Amino acid sequence: MKTAKVNFTDSYIELAHGAGGKASRRLIEGLLVPYMMGDKPAELNDAAYVEANGSRLAFTADSFVVNPLVFPGGSIGELAVNGTINDLAMGGAKPLALVTTLIIEAGLTTSELEREVAAIAKAAQRVGVPVVGGDTKVVEHGKADGLYITTAGIGLTDPRVSLSSRNVQPGDHVILSGAIGDHGITVLLARGELDLEADLTSDTRAVWPFVSALIEAAAPGLRWLRDPTRGGVATALNELARDAQVAVILDEEAIPVRPAVRGACEILGLDPLHIANEGQFLAVISPEYADIALKTLRSMPGGENAKRIGEIQAEPKKAVLARSQYGGTRLIDMLIGDPLPRIC
Amino acid sequence: MKTAKVNFTDSYIELAHGAGGKASRRLIEGLLVPYMMGDKPAELNDAAYVEANGSRLAFTADSFVVNPLVFPGGSIGELAVNGTINDLAMGGAKPLALVTTLIIEAGLTTSELEREVAAIAKAAQRVGVPVVGGDTKVVEHGKADGLYITTAGIGLTDPRVSLSSRNVQPGDHVILSGAIGDHGITVLLARGELDLEADLTSDTRAVWPFVSALIEAAAPGLRWLRDPTRGGVATALNELARDAQVAVILDEEAIPVRPAVRGACEILGLDPLHIANEGQFLAVISPEYADIALKTLRSMPGGENAKRIGEIQAEPKKAVLARSQYGGTRLIDMLIGDPLPRIC
Amino acid sequence: MCLAIPGQIVEMLDGDRHYAVVNVCGVRRKINIDLLKNEHLLLGDWVLIHVGFAMSKISEEQANEQLNLLSMLNESDEAIEEVQGYQFDNEKV
Amino acid sequence: MCLAIPGQIVEMLDGDRHYAVVNVCGVRRKINIDLLKNEHLLLGDWVLIHVGFAMSKISEEQANEQLNLLSMLNESDEAIEEVQGYQFDNEKV
Amino acid sequence: MKYVDEFRNPELIRKISEEIHRLVDPDYHYRFMEVCGGHTFSIFRFGLQNLLPENIELVHGPGCPVCILPMGRMDNGLSIAKQQDVIFTAFGDVMRVPGKHGTPLELKAKGADIRMVYSPLDALNIAMKNPDRQVVLFAIGFETTAPSTALTLMRARELDVPNFSVFSNHVLIIPAMQAILDSPDMRIDGFIGPGHVSSVIGARPYESIAKKYQKPIIISGFEPLDLLQSILMLVKQMREGRFEVENQYSRVVPYEGNMSALDVMKEVFEVRSLFEWRGLGAIQQSALKLRPEFAKWDAEVRFQVEGSRVSDPQMAPCGQVLKGILKPHQCQLFGKECTPEHPVGALMVSSEGACAAYYHYVHLQEAVGE
Amino acid sequence: MKYVDEFRNPELIRKISEEIHRLVDPDYHYRFMEVCGGHTFSIFRFGLQNLLPENIELVHGPGCPVCILPMGRMDNGLSIAKQQDVIFTAFGDVMRVPGKHGTPLELKAKGADIRMVYSPLDALNIAMKNPDRQVVLFAIGFETTAPSTALTLMRARELDVPNFSVFSNHVLIIPAMQAILDSPDMRIDGFIGPGHVSSVIGARPYESIAKKYQKPIIISGFEPLDLLQSILMLVKQMREGRFEVENQYSRVVPYEGNMSALDVMKEVFEVRSLFEWRGLGAIQQSALKLRPEFAKWDAEVRFQVEGSRVSDPQMAPCGQVLKGILKPHQCQLFGKECTPEHPVGALMVSSEGACAAYYHYVHLQEAVGE
Numbered sequence A, B: 001m002k003t004a005k006v007n008f009t010d011s012y013i014e015l016a017h018g019a020g021g022k023a024s025r026r027l028i029e030g031l032l033v034p035y036m037m038g039d040k041p042a043e044l045n046d047a048a049y050v051e052a053n054g055s056r057l058a059f060t061a062d063s064f065v066v067n068p069l070v071f072p073g074g075s076i077g078e079l080a081v082n083g084t085i086n087d088l089a090m091g092g093a094k095p096l097a098l099v100t101t102l103i104i105e106a107g108l109t110t111s112e113l114e115r116e117v118a119a120i121a122k123a124a125q126r127v128g129v130p131v132v133g134g135d136t137k138v139v140e141h142g143k144a145d146g147l148y149i150t151t152a153g154i155g156l157t158d159p160r161v162s163l164s165s166r167n168v169q170p171g172d173h174v175i176l177s178g179a180i181g182d183h184g185i186t187v188l189l190a191r192g193e194l195d196l197e198a199d200l201t202s203d204t205r206a207v208w209p210f211v212s213a214l215i216e217a218a219a220p221g222l223r224w225l226r227d228p229t230r231g232g233v234a235t236a237l238n239e240l241a242r243d244a245q246v247a248v249i250l251d252e253e254a255i256p257v258r259p260a261v262r263g264a265c266e267i268l269g270l271d272p273l274h275i276a277n278e279g280q281f282l283a284v285i286s287p288e289y290a291d292i293a294l295k296t297l298r299s300m301p302g303g304e305n306a307k308r309i310g311e312i313q314a315e316p317k318k319a320v321l322a323r324s325q326y327g328g329t330r331l332i333d334m335l336i337g338d339p340l341p342r343i344c
Numbered sequence C, D: 001m002c003l004a005i006p007g008q009i010v011e012m013l014d015g016d017r018h019y020a021v022v023n024v025c026g027v028r029r030k031i032n033i034d035l036l037k038n039e040h041l042l043l044g045d046w047v048l049i050h051v052g053f054a055m056s057k058i059s060e061e062q063a064n065e066q067l068n069l070l071s072m073l074n075e076s077d078e079a080i081e082e083v084q085g086y087q088f089d090n091e092k093v
Numbered sequence E, F: 001m002k003y004v005d006e007f008r009n010p011e012l013i014r015k016i017s018e019e020i021h022r023l024v025d026p027d028y029h030y031r032f033m034e035v036c037g038g039h040t041f042s043i044f045r046f047g048l049q050n051l052l053p054e055n056i057e058l059v060h061g062p063g064c065p066v067c068i069l070p071m072g073r074m075d076n077g078l079s080i081a082k083q084q085d086v087i088f089t090a091f092g093d094v095m096r097v098p099g100k101h102g103t104p105l106e107l108k109a110k111g112a113d114i115r116m117v118y119s120p121l122d123a124l125n126i127a128m129k130n131p132d133r134q135v136v137l138f139a140i141g142f143e144t145t146a147p148s149t150a151l152t153l154m155r156a157r158e159l160d161v162p163n164f165s166v167f168s169n170h171v172l173i174i175p176a177m178q179a180i181l182d183s184p185d186m187r188i189d190g191f192i193g194p195g196h197v198s199s200v201i202g203a204r205p206y207e208s209i210a211k212k213y214q215k216p217i218i219i220s221g222f223e224p225l226d227l228l229q230s231i232l233m234l235v236k237q238m239r240e241g242r243f244e245v246e247n248q249y250s251r252v253v254p255y256e257g258n259m260s261a262l263d264v265m266k267e268v269f270e271v272r273s274l275f276e277w278r279g280l281g282a283i284q285q286s287a288l289k290l291r292p293e294f295a296k297w298d299a300e301v302r303f304q305v306e307g308s309r310v311s312d313p314q315m316a317p318c319g320q321v322l323k324g325i326l327k328p329h330q331c332q333l334f335g336k337e338c339t340p341e342h343p344v345g346a347l348m349v350s351s352e353g354a355c356a357a358y359y360h361y362v363h364l365q366e367a368v369g370e
């Protein structure tokens, strides 16, 4: 295996390397990809493609480590199903089957476990995808924060779509499926350490029904999909800008953010564009299909808040910029490390 | 989802529920399967089958939580690849692709991580299966024992074989691929708590080459395959006896056990039949094909120790019995809980 | 230098007179109000919040005055003069 | 009642006279030999090991005698008589 | 494996088996008690019952230190384990023994710092590595194990390790054998004597029992050949009307036992006037506690353990099984409420316990249709 | 969002911008320092530089408590954090600030118990919930934050919480402004004064500065309208030859400040004779330490912290950037060795730091080809 390209100089791993932002990207591109994928220039997508007997499969797995296990609007079990369904959907693939593995902390009560098992089953059933297998490990008390879940999924890609940052063109539109930041802020508040309360719920949901509808309505115009989970919209769009060598120009005022998400972000000095989502996606769509795509999403329950939030430009390459109504411009960077509440 | 069949009365989860023996089986069959698979009578195999565009895929995922991360003869990264390859192989499927997820404890050194990433890459390359994707989470220091790895795999089943406990017939032969207990004892000693030393190495390896050769040589006679990992040979065969409603009669003296494994088991009061393996498999083969199967295995490097260790009988149903040369008979039970060293 | 944010008092905690609950865009937090003990805070008052403490009571009057002034900018010379003369209240008084 | 297992002494630890290394089928452990301090253990001796301590020095002579006796069982009446009279050495002496 | 494999020689096993068949009185029902749980385990492990005439019944005795541990002692131990700064150490055998509120493993799952050790010295090492914590060894065992605990305590004194202590549950075999023989509802024709205990105490202590109760006692090893030979020796003594102490296990057991081991035991322990045995009740002079000189390392002193007596679960006749009065499968709970996975009594916990051994055996019998 | 959205009104923003353009002297190069890092952040966050004439240069001042924290203080704090029974608490801002051997986050990754708090009171609560541990608050901040720390310490005294202490790094703004103005290599035409500090200290303290150095000072809010209006007010004062203290932020800042806050500060803190500022060197009377009456809760006393002076990394001219002498991108390390992800100096850590803000800005400029 070619390891000449290893380029990761941090001497050990810290939380930032898992936070989905710059450090994550450095770890993945600098260490993991060179070993796993060798010389191939990697386009890191939510799901990988595998050819099997002439079919193009999407294949993905994600680990879920949320604390607390349950939060308003969802729980780790639901998250673990939706997250993997969404990664398949982002690959333009109809989900076929899931396998879940549980790493359980000794001492977890059966009722907590049963609640999550039921959540997994219910979330899978809701989107009509069977859980066909699993694995269970138990680790010593004090490890594993109660429960870690890993969900693997396979899906069948739709031959009508070809999704890749390489297809993204200047002039394409950027569409966002709904309000951002609900999940990240809900979980942050649910930890209780900040003593903040709000009527917020996680946005966790499977977005495959929306993607399926988009494929039906606008397949030829679909260029790229991404669920802005860890690292948020800012990170997902920076990755796009970098991979596609384009600029993403955002109309910041168009990005839907619920008041309570905004309030929490103002209090804590966070940027909603860096906050994780678990039921939203970004789509880049060619101009001819943007209107029908948006109309399609908006006509679906849960898609009412879909918005056109920006467009692709040729220059400045590799940048995400937000323009304000009064002519101010700011650079939107990837998340650096975990989003930390600040006082100054 | 049908939950009427939930039958799990333990009030919380302990290590035994992950040890691969009786408690694991109760958890899986009593709680997980009823939620996930509803009414379907589950045959719990190493890998599940999924139909996709007319192909029969095998799909599996396992989490790996070994402590220490490195032990003589292997490490968690190698284990994670081989274990998943082996589960696909046990489903009679040629491995197509892997996805690995890492749950890293903050503070793991980059060199430890790099060593495991390299081990993953090397193990995958050795068996010619690409790692096509992954996911990385970092959890707080003190969690996750350094590193947990989950590996998902998909494979393409060979249309010539149909593997199921339902196919197992009285008169069939039970073949074991090699010496047992090496992995479990190696890891136990590597922890250092028992102060025992031995020149032992884990048997971790991908057994797909052996299975592939068996399919070529004896496909019509292949009934059932299982890798006796956690819970060991005793647990795997008890599951077979139960699922197939047969008796497995072992010739205990025929079962290959290395002296050091035996010595450690004698010192600690453990039974080699309960110790985990990571590079062995059990095959049930019809009598006509048993000789050629055995010959095939023995002709391959690393297969020299393959043995016929027993046979299937109709009665006593659901039991695994060992017969000794002098006429003693003992019942081989599943592992109960973790194997605990004992003094009396 | 110091991230501070306006919030409205939505509950005075009778049990613990050091604290009140503020609302920021639907987000609520119990904050310490000891630093404004001379302000005789009432339900509905707006305060500036920093590290869990109310730092200052916000004057709606001053805010409106500022916005009015600015809206007249470029439209009347008087407004410009006002901006120029915009100084401390107590100095004007 | 008490899981104990024969092992052979493969190393006397000079630095710490309380300990020796034993070998059981290729598995080695440092064990405490204080309970056999009167036995003048030597390299190559076999001892019975329990919870990390040497409990007893194993007599090869006695073992062989027992096996010989048993192998003559059913084959000579003498052997049967021996089995019957098989008692403590010191009583015979 | 030297001293093991030779004693599993199939040909010799068959020979002795035949000899036993030849010598038994077909009209007499023999009841031999193997005192030691290690023997019970071997008998089932090697399927020796198959090799014996039907009229030889093996009765499983009290020689399993886990099985006779009263629930109150377990609860006392676990109440110490629950304390925040305590590291509670125990042999693997103890980890699944139920106290009133669960087993050590269950308590560990809930967060208590409970660690398995292989040797008492391991517990002392843990104490030396964790000077901020109190490290308690929950010691169990007959005279085989007690000297090791004693040496460990002497070492703790020598090194002056202040944060180490022992919760002693060490018990003595002779008083237990006497209690069984004194029990009115009990008939035993002879004893297979505990081999490893005897390597410490020697043969002499059995002689008064053999004489007083007129029962033959064969000190026996643990391999198939040893056990079969011991049974043969019992049959022969009965045939000849003798009731002597004989030593089948002479390769390991010297007549006088291990003097050094007896010395360290005496230095560290003294005999308790009374100790509760699960199922057998309180037996005089049947257990060991630390001498006052070792009070500093005595967990019962340090943690001010009050003797809590918890009776066995109602309906659980473990004591009668221990005494050989009931066969395990005659217990109402056997195989239903009480299984190796969810034991009610300790006899179902240890792989040496009569009920656990029987559970497998009965399943086997059912399985093979006997 | 009341008191926020109105002050981001695009139409008014455009109006003020036009007015500034109208009033500036096109031949003069204006250098205004926004003292406060919050202002720096807003300027970049809202792209305000775009709305100003080219000849108005905004110089980023020392008003970021993280940026001016000398590395030695960080090291002292982390040496406490490394102690085994300590829970070290700090605001999120501090977590990525490098000490000599790494940041709090890195130390946490290696196992130190370091927790982020939102309020000083949260740290006190942690102490009350963990009576066995020493809980230390690594306090930072100007006069805005110091009263909260003071009240927390008063509460700790009232409740007599023995395991809580504060490592005070609180600093004062007026001495810093003076130090900058005293610096010979420095030219500043006027100040955008810190709004939130002023809500505590009021306006009076600035008056002597305005007079002595003949510089206009506008106490300013943080929204786009506030900042632009403040700049307009500075331009007007210069046009008219005035150098007065004016209060743009009157909705929040009363002339006399917050008397209660000043009182609690005085009760708990006293002024240090000398304190090291990163980049600015030692400044007299520029920081706060706990009064002797609070020695019990003073981490510097409890942990006997010796003042360790660690100079900034060689080649790192953070101080000159802090004083506005160098622009961030004129630093040789800028964007190469020193990035927001791997900061060499603290100015690259905080989102209020001039270098971090500039890093994004310069990338943006490059990006948009300006």
Ligand code: SF4
Pocket (backbone or CB within 6 Å): E315, E316, E317, E318, E319, E321, E328, E331, E332, E333, E334, E335, E338, E343, E344, E345, E346, E347, E348, E355
């Ligand atoms: S089956 Fe259980 S309850 Fe009954 S005697 Fe045996 S151990 Fe006791």
Ligand code: SF4
Pocket (backbone or CB within 6 Å): F315, F316, F317, F318, F319, F321, F328, F331, F332, F333, F334, F335, F338, F339, F343, F344, F345, F346, F347, F348, F355
């Ligand atoms: S770029 Fe880094 S080193 Fe240079 S002045 Fe800024 S913070 Fe200091």
Ligand SMILES: [Mg+2]
Pocket (backbone or CB within 6 Å): A046, A086, A087, A090, A226, A227, A228, A229
């Ligand atoms: Mg994704």
Ligand SMILES: [Mg+2]
Pocket (backbone or CB within 6 Å): A046, A047, A060, A061, A062, A087, B134, B135
């Ligand atoms: Mg994925």
Ligand SMILES: [Mg+2]
Pocket (backbone or CB within 6 Å): A073, A074, A078, A204
């Ligand atoms: Mg939900």
Ligand SMILES: [Mg+2]
Pocket (backbone or CB within 6 Å): A046, A062, A083, A084, A086, A087, A227, A229
């Ligand atoms: Mg995902």
Ligand SMILES: [Mg+2]
Pocket (backbone or CB within 6 Å): A134, A135, A136, B061, B062, B063
């Ligand atoms: Mg598995």
Ligand SMILES: [Mg+2]
Pocket (backbone or CB within 6 Å): B046, B086, B087, B090, B226, B227, B228, B229
């Ligand atoms: Mg398997």
Ligand SMILES: [Mg+2]
Pocket (backbone or CB within 6 Å): A134, A135, B045, B046, B047, B060, B061, B062, B087
């Ligand atoms: Mg599997």
Ligand SMILES: [Mg+2]
Pocket (backbone or CB within 6 Å): B073, B074, B078, B204
């Ligand atoms: Mg290997």
Ligand SMILES: [Mg+2]
Pocket (backbone or CB within 6 Å): B046, B062, B083, B084, B086, B087, B227, B229
């Ligand atoms: Mg497996």
Ligand SMILES: [Mg+2]
Pocket (backbone or CB within 6 Å): A061, A062, A063, B134, B135, B136
């Ligand atoms: Mg992922």
